[in-house]
Amino acid sequence: MLEADRLMIKQAMHIPSIKRRIEKGDSQYKKTEILHSVKRIYKKLRLYRMVHQGLVTRYIRNQDKEITEGTVGFPFDEFLQRRIDNVEKSESEMKTIIEKEQGESS
Numbered sequence: 118m119l120e121a122d123r124l125m126i127k128q129a130m131h132i133p134s135i136k137r138r139i140e141k142g143d144s145q146y147k148k149t150e151i152l153h154s155v156k157r158i159y160k161k162l163r164l165y166r167m168v169h170q171g172l173v174t175r176y177i178r179n180q181d182k183e184i185t186e187g188t189v190g191f192p193f194d195e196f197l198q199r200r201i202d203n204v205e206k207s208e209s210e211m212k213t214i215i216e217k218e219q220g221e222s223s
Contacts, residue, residue: 136207139214152215159208166204170197 135155138146146152173193177184187193 136211139211139218147218149219152218155211156208156215159204159211163201163204163208166197166201170194170201173197 133141135146135151139152139155173187174197177187177193185192185194187196
């Protein structure tokens with residue numbers, strides 16, 4: 118990873134996330150286009166996680182059907198599924214917040 122990328126990631130980690138700003142009711146993030154963008158981001162992230170899980174599973178199974186752990190020793194099926202579950206949970210939480218925000222602004 119490039120040093121510039123590391124710096125950008127480090128800086129981003131110190132800025133409140135869009136999700137946190139929406140949860141706190143930051144009026145700048147109540148705009149309809151931002152809320153729709155957040156919903157699209159979660160949808161794309163969930164799709165990415167699912168495709169990634171499928172590719173990893175197929176690749177590893179093609180190498181050796183007995184392999185159940187990834188390179189760092191985690192059961193990769195469970196590890197990747199937890200990533201999907203986390204995105205789905207967060208997506209559901211944001212959907213509830215967004216629906217509430219949109220209901221209040223109507």
